[in-house]
Amino acid sequence: MLKIKVPASTANMGPGFDSFGMALNLYNEFEIEETDKDIIFLEAGEPSSIPLSENLIYNSMVKAFDKYNYKFKGLYINVIKADVPLSRGLGSSATCIAAGLKAANHIMNNIMSKQEILNLATEIEGHPDNVVAALEGGLDVSLVENNQVVYSKIDPPEDLIFAALIPDFKMSTSNGRKVLPSEYTKEDCVFNISRAALLISVFYNKDFKKLRTCFQDKIHQPYRGESINGLKDIFETAKELGSLGEFISGSGSTLMVVLDKNNTNFLNKMQSYLETTEATWKIKLLQPDCNGTEVTVC
Structure with a gap:
């Protein structure tokens, strides 16, 4: 066995x-x-x-x-x-x-x-x-x-924890791909290349104040995010509660919030906020x- x-x-x-x-x-x-x-x-x-x-x-x-x-x-x-x-x-x-x-x-x-x-x-x-x-x-x-x-x-830095905000609705990968454009501009490609490279450098150097810039994207999140009601408000609330950055996990529907491991106020306050939204959300604090x-x- x-x-x-x-x-x-x-x-x-x-x-x-x-x-x-x-x-x-x-x-x-x-x-x-x-x-x-x-x-x-x-x-x-x-x-x-x-x-x-x-x-x-x-x-x-x-x-x-x-x-x-x-x-x-x-x-x-x-x-x-x-x-x-x-x-x-x-x-x-x-x-x-x-x-x-x-x-x-x-x-x-x-x-x-x-x-x-x-x-x-x-x-x-x-x-x-x-x-x-x-x-x-x-x-x-x-x-x-x-x-x-x-x-x-x-190996990701031990200084970080990842708050997975998991809603009660599903999003399939195949459907998530259908909403993406078939072509992108050179400017959008350069935008993503620079941030992807910066993300790896920031993780190595533990320069976490730059993480929010690293998680910016023009390839998939602007299109998939339209199917997640309240996404911008949720990310803004996370920022107000001290998050270092936010992104859509895979094709969704989970949202990922990156936190300093010493941020002890986020969980309860974010849960309280999510209870005011239309969907039902669970938060799991995870480590790599x-x-x-x-x-x-x-």
């Missing part, structure tokens, strides 16, 4: 569209093993209502098995902990892909290299930002070149996860 723990992730982080991803200490956990027969898919020990055709863990495993011509008889998959909310921009699909590929690789006696796992995970997900962070942990800048994932990982996916053999 394998126990697999996979972190949530926040992607884009403002200007890093489809290339920046950071793992967070919010987790999905799975039990997976190969069996002699049948395919059993459980959630917290109970039969899952999700059809097998839509089970991303199972489909990721089959993708790996097919690639390496491995014939399995049966599988036992149990989602024992599901703390990463679905369709909220926190990498829930990436946790399933990472768990499925890590489990399949172990069952196949670790035939896949780290690079091959990253490549296949990105092929399944469609972009590398969330899956690289989920697998490797930390803050990762990633891209695909000649069908190979290339990434660089840094630097370990990525962890596999334990039981």
